[in-house]
Amino acid sequence: KAGVTQTPRYLIKTRGQQVTLSCSPISGHRSVSWYQQTPGQGLQFLFEYFSETQRNKGNFPGRFSGRQFSNSRSEMNVSTLELGDSALYLCASSLGGQGAGANVLTFGAGSRLTVL
Amino acid sequence: AQRVTQPEKLLSVFKGAPVELKCNYSYSGSPELFWYVQYSRQRLQLLLRHISRESIKGFTADLNKGETSFHLKKPFAQEEDSAMYYCALSGLTGGGNKLTFGTGTQLKVEL
Numbered sequence: 669k670a671g672v673t674q675t676p677r678y679l680i681k682t683r684g685q686q687v688t689l690s691c692s693p694i695s696g697h698r699s700v701s702w703y704q705q706t707p708g709q710g711l712q713f714l715f716e717y718f719s720e721t722q723r724n725k726g727n728f729p730g731r732f733s734g735r736q737f738s739n740s741r742s743e744m745n746v747s748t749l750e751l752g753d754s755a756l757y758l759c760a761s762s763l764g765g766q767g768a769g770a771n772v773l774t775f776g777a778g779s780r781l782t783v784l
Numbered sequence: 785a786q787r788v789t790q791p792e793k794l795l796s797v798f799k800g801a802p803v804e805l806k807c808n809y810s811y812s813g814s815p816e817l818f819w820y821v822q823y824s825r826q827r828l829q830l831l832l833r834h835i836s837r838e839s840i841k842g843f844t845a846d847l848n849k850g851e852t853s854f855h856l857k858k859p860f861a862q863e864e865d866s867a868m869y870y871c872a873l874s875g876l877t878g879g880g881n882k883l884t885f886g887t888g889t890q891l892k893v894e895l
Contacts, residue, residue, distance in 0.1 A: 671827075701881050711870065711885035724882040758828065762881055771816070771874060771881050775828040 670694070672776035674759050680782045686747040689779045691759030693740050699723070699764025700742035701773065702734060705756040714757075717742050718764045746781075754783045786811040786875050790886035797861050798894050805856040805889050807845075807871030816874040817847055817854040818883070823867045831856075831869070841865070861893045 673692040681687050693700050701724075702714040713726040717736035734744040740761075746753055757780075760773035787810040797803055809815060819831040832840045834847040834854060845856045854871060871886040 699881055701883075703883075703885075710887045711883075713882055713884065716881045726882070760881075764881070772830055772833065773820075773881065773883065774830075777827055 672759055672761050672774055674757075674776035674779050676779060677777065678780045678782075680784060681749050682784050683749055683751060685749050686745060687749060687781060688743055688745045689757055689759075689781075691742045691744075691761075691776060693742070693759075693761030694774055697761035697763055697774070698740055699762045699771075700736055700740065701760045701762070702742070702744050703758040703760065704728075705758055705778070706754075711758070714744065749783045751783050754781060756780050786815070786873055786884045788871050788873050788884050788886035790869075790871055790889050792889045793887070794890045794892065796892045796894060799863055800860050803856075803858040803861045803865065803891065803893075805869050805871075805891065807854045807856065807886060809852050809854065809871075809873050811852075811873055811875055813875060817845070818872040818874070819843070819845055819854075819856050820870045820872055820885075821867050822870070828870070861891075863893050863895065866891055866893045 675690045699718045701716040704712045715734050716724040720736045731747045736742045756778040758778045759776045762773050763770045789808045817834040820828050821831040822828045843858045847854050868888050868890050870888045872883040874883050
């Protein structure tokens with residue numbers, strides 16, 4: 669079956685702009701999580717959505733937001749971009765319910781954002 | 785707060801030598817621990833999880849709650865094991881997914 673699909677794969681923005689990244693999870697997966705990966709901070713959890721509701725949230729400012737649609741696809745938005753937002757943004761999906769394997773993450777290839 | 789520590793940024797071993805990638809965690813509850821791996825030009829993928837207690841590609845990891853460790857081991861390293869390895873913890877407070885990752889260890893297997 670198709671894996672986790674993230675679009676766009678690469679994008680360049682300037683400071684102050686906003687960006688929207690998209691993630692299509694594996695069919696049947698109801699949980700979508702977002703992570704920021706940078707050389708300095710490594711992999712950091714942004715937020716998780718399950719059944720269109722934000723279920724968990726990391727320690728990022730309010731400029732970072734997300735949402736999930738009824739088909740489980742998710743988007744994340746970063747407003748008023750800063751140079752430090754340059755990173756690889758990874759999306760991961762999982763079944764998300766209870767039971768064995770429900771929280772095993774399958775990652776997408778990522779969206780690489782460069783802020784100039 | 786939950787924290788995962790991988791003390792080695794780079795681990796270099798010869799082919800056929802034993803491998804141990806260290807991972808220590810800090811969490812007050814009952815954690816679920818994972819090892820994720822990223823091979824060159826590939827996506828981050830699950831290697832193994834402590835709950836399943838299985839060996840994947842010859843790797844094993846045992847959760848030691850007394851030492852708060854979840855070290856990854858393989859008795860004989862292979863060239864194809866060269867990759868970036870991340871230890872991760874899920875506290876599952878309130879349910880759901882919220883993985884805390886370590887900074888990763890780059891394993892290089894030399895011939």
